[in-house]
Amino acid sequence: MIPAISLTTDRLILRTPREEDFPVVARFMASARARFVGGPVADEFDQWRGFLSGFGHWALRGYGFFMVEHQGEMVGRVGLVNHVMWDEPELGWHVFDGFEGRGYATEAAACVRDWAAAERGLGPLISYIHPDNMRSRRVAERLGAHLERFTELLGHPAEVWRHTGGQP
Template sequence: MEIPTPTLETDRLILRAPIAADFEDWAQFAADEETNRHLGGPQERAGAWRGMCTMTGAWVVRGFSMFSVIEKETGRWVGRLGPWQPEGWPGTEVGWGIVRDCWGKGYATEGATAAIDWAFDALGWDEVIHTIDKDNVNSHAVARRLGSTILREAVLPPPLNWPVQVWGQSREQWMARRGR
């Protein structure tokens, strides 16, 4: 059974639901210690598989989830980002994770911008948040570029149970900033 999911495009990226062919790249991303330092730590292939299937299954259960990020120029899988709200989550999140050799290219900001537009327009969200480790300066910079500020502190639900800063903004703030 195929579940209809959107495909979003930016100047340099294609955002689409994860597919089985993404798994090798997803597993390499999940295994990278530096990339996952603030995302719960590196994962072995079995954990990466469960994580990818959880995000893919959320499309069926919630009607939204993170997208696979595909670099238009090369067709390469370069990360995952987008709307995320598992049970007990501290709000309606748009999060990101980009492969390390693509850090500094602006992909997280570019992709998150498209995902936030989609979350507000298609999902009708009133607020978007980003749950970020207090020491993750790279994601703090992305959140600032998106116009988000620290809203509160939270602890992610079990089995994660780790403290985060909740960055974000309202629909009205986003729309005003985007001139819409």
């Protein structure tokens, strides 16, 4: 069992994932929107394994991705990952199709960043962002992050953005 954690902002509810979230996550992973986070992934079994890795983060590390809800609709996922090949915990965000441009990623990421610091003692966090992912770069900038360095991640170029705002 993973912990049942729920966070709120002025507009959003962030909660730990449930099995019934798989279809919306699978649609995201199958779409072109997932191109900067290992997708698109068309095979349902690979989508399922990726979905389950989120539960593994919660079980092993005590953190992971939250499902982000706005007025009853799932608008994305925001949370923390620290895969075995990562340098340190990463703050990441995925906005589902049709919900971009409304500030959900920034609002939810600030909430998770602050939760990670207060409840898990983590930070200042990083975000790995592909150099071509301008939308994610803008979210990082709005969060007060700064470009720290360039690296390679899973065979792709990546920028490491350091989050300093909201830390204790």
